[in-house]
Amino acid sequence: MKLKTSPFAPDRFPALPTVKGVRAATGSRGFYARRGVERDDVFLFVMPEGTSAVGVFTRSHTASADVDWCREALKMGKGFGRAVVANAGNSNAFTGKAGILKNEATLKAMAETLGVPREQCFLAATGVIGEPLPDANYVGKMVPELAPELGEPDWEACTRAFMTTDTFPKGAGVRCEIDGVEVSIAGILKGSGMIMPNMATMLCYVFTDAAIAPDVLDKLLRDAVDPTLNSVTVDGDTSTSDTCMLFATGQSGAPMIESVEDPRLEAFSAALHGVFRDLAHQLVKDGEGASKFVEIRVEGAVSAASAKTVGMHIANSPLIKTAIAAGDANWGRIVMAVGKSLEPIDKDAMRIWFGDHLVAEGGMRCAGYDEARASAEFAGDHIAIRLDLGAGEAGWTVWTCDLTHAYVDINGAYRT
Amino acid sequence: MKLKTSPFAPDRFPALPTVKGVRAATGSRGFYARRGVERDDVFLFVMPEGTSAVGVFTRSHTASADVDWCREALKMGKGFGRAVVANAGNSNAFTGKAGILKNEATLKAMAETLGVPREQCFLAATGVIGEPLPDANYVGKMVPELAPELGEPDWEACTRAFMTTDTFPKGAGVRCEIDGVEVSIAGILKGSGMIMPNMATMLCYVFTDAAIAPDVLDKLLRDAVDPTLNSVTVDGDTSTSDTCMLFATGQSGAPMIESVEDPRLEAFSAALHGVFRDLAHQLVKDGEGASKFVEIRVEGAVSAASAKTVGMHIANSPLIKTAIAAGDANWGRIVMAVGKSLEPIDKDAMRIWFGDHLVAEGGMRCAGYDEARASAEFAGDHIAIRLDLGAGEAGWTVWTCDLTHAYVDINGAYRT
Secondary structure: OOOOOOOOOOOOOOOOOOOOOOEEEEEOOOOOHHHOOOOOOEEEEEOOOOOEEEEEEOOOOOOOHHHHHHHHHHHHOOOEOOEEEEEEEEOOOOOHHHHHHHHHHHHHHHHHHHOOOHHHEEEEEEEEOOOOOOOOOOOOOHHHHHHHHOEOOOHHHHHHHOOOOOOOOEEEEEEEEEOOEEEEEEEEEEOOOOOOOOOOOOEEEEEEOOOEOHHHHHHHHHHHHOOOHHHEEOOOOOOOOOEEEEEEOOOOOOOOEOOOOOHHHHHHHHHHHHHHHHHHHHHHHOOOOOOOEEEEEEEEEOOHHHHHHHHHHHHHOHHHHHHHHOOOOOHHHHHHHHHHOOOOOOOOOOEEEEOOEEEEEOOEEOOOOOHHHHHHHOOOOEEEEEEEOOOOOEEEEEEEEOOOHHHHHHHHHOOO | OOOOOOOOOOOOOOOOOOOOOOEEEEEOOOOOHHHOOOOOOEEEEEOOOOOEEEEEEOOOOOOOHHHHHHHHHHHHOOOEOOEEEEEEEEOOOOEHHHHHHHHHHHHHHHHHHHOOOHHHEEEEEEEEOOOOOOOOOOOOOHHHHHHHHOEOOOHHHHHHHOOOOOOOOEEEEEEEEEOOEEEEEEEEEEOOOOOOOOOOOOEEEEEEOOOEOHHHHHHHHHHHHOOOHHHEEOOOOOOOOOEEEEEEOOOOOOOOEOOOOOHHHHHHHHHHHHHHHHHHHHHHHOOOOOOOEEEEEEEEEOOHHHHHHHHHHHHHOHHHHHHHHOOOOOHHHHHHHHHHOOOOOOOOOOEEEEOOEEEEEOOEEOOOOOHHHHHHHOOOOEEEEEEEOOOOOEEEEEEEEOOOHHHHHHHHHOOO
């Protein structure tokens, strides 16, 4: 089926900065040509020796063979990385021995063609779960074809090469300074849900030419991902392939950072966080069938984890998501979702706002409740819901989209 | 909006047996008349002195005032119950002090009119959350009106009186023997989701004329509810008002049962389980927008709780529910849901069947996989999914329905 472009799609792909040391190429393996669509579906990234590499992956117990390999490689490669191959059109998840053989063949091609250590090569795949590939070297044979094409990344082309049900390519980048030296950050992401199997698994690659030791980079990645990519949801369905990797080539000329406490990191850390937040918001804005972007801010919780749990119960509730799709300011369903989270609250101290309009307090609809004002807050395509649980001092923000007829259509039609 | 009747609606309401000692009346308080619909929306049940009463309720932290009262009454009333008043059209949840005053007034009317102890009176309400009633005695004033009408229950009329988005009235009953004496069980239920706020909260009342001590009855209820009502889901949204109560009038002439080990309970216990399973299946078959009834059997788990968790992750996945709606035998999404449950599995020993057709084993699509056969299993309106997780010996079964366009419509339109 032809997907309708998200109403949030930007006019054009953002101009991402050059990240010194990163080279890329894209090509078509034919995953989509078989379905009558001409497009690239494989990319190759290559980085120089000494590039720090860190990653976080799906927690799923049925993770793909590619995810299993990346975890292993990060350990064996001691935090360094030289190359990434990703394909769209087949997730290589639940493909048994065949999936492992595909990885072996691809890694062999990467190591031999590029002259890099096998354990510093990373893989990703996104698409239908459980479809075996025609042969083990199906993806690997692309590597010698792409190697001569390597050059400064065409970020938009790379992003388009790993899209599945995405309706627009998603990228974000920024320049900042470390100790007075300019460094660049550029990131690309695919996914029409952070959490969406078969087709829109979240894959995210961020590159910088800063020089940052692997253990420091790992901490920066985890700190940046928690309140951004790990705080969005489209449908609550965690994928088998979620992958987010961050590479630091060290080619900017900025000094090597070897401690997370280094004050020279401050601007970089904030810039990195901004890139991830931008990518996370684009992810939700291209959520399958999305017509509204929803921010849910939960305060007054006993802990940040508790606030996030409450936020996610609201964000994943099909009743709330369908009400938002219809523009129905149904605050009672927010009360329902808070209740079913089983997190500590003070029912009588709890307050709920839609935008700036207080709708509930004192264990009931508030005295100044105005249906017209509440509805007005739900009429636009950016919805802000805020809660004070009245139970503590901690807060968290999550983002989601609505649940529309288009979601039902896309997910009934995808595989066939 | 006019709701389309579920394709699973039976031709007629089942003939429920007479339960000696139970009297009922229904009437219209006008909750629906205000919306131009003529129907009853309140019922009153009255039982004789010595009736054992037990109940299980929502675990929600934003439970309704009615649920809070029922929990308190069960403690104070020492396991005995004499009357129930329930209304549809307003859930009395998150109505603050006004909600408590409504309960006080209704209980006062019940105790005075019926001459029964206040703490043996039970309340329930279902409908929009957070709407205050016009006055505290709004429901209570129905009690003296209904009392003269009390008689042998018209089960269908009672059931229709507490429906909200239900598209057919749901009841089940059976006769069985205790120690050679015939006893009856009759149950009624409303809900278009076990778990659905604002409109289709699950309320369930089951009556028997067996003589069973409160603590024994309580154990029987919990044992019956766990694998039935607690094992269905429509949308994963737990309500603020879920209530399930079981009353035993002791008027059948069968001997009093005072121990759960009593062998004379065997047939009754099985019959009770059957009534609850029947009601649970009707609940799913009238799930909002449901077009398919889905049974998910999980075996080979490390514990029954683990099997149920896996089953519920499958049953609540919007991706699986939309695939089922479209008749797409997308077994990869089952793999996804198992993985995201984070329960122990042996990925390589796991097997998945659609109906009798094995679709996956050995960590991949099985050798004899047949797309046409798999699709055929998804073509009908009864879908059977079975898994062996390969991790242990325990199993559990859950039931759900699909996620269709009608669900999006119903929940966008309900409150307005």
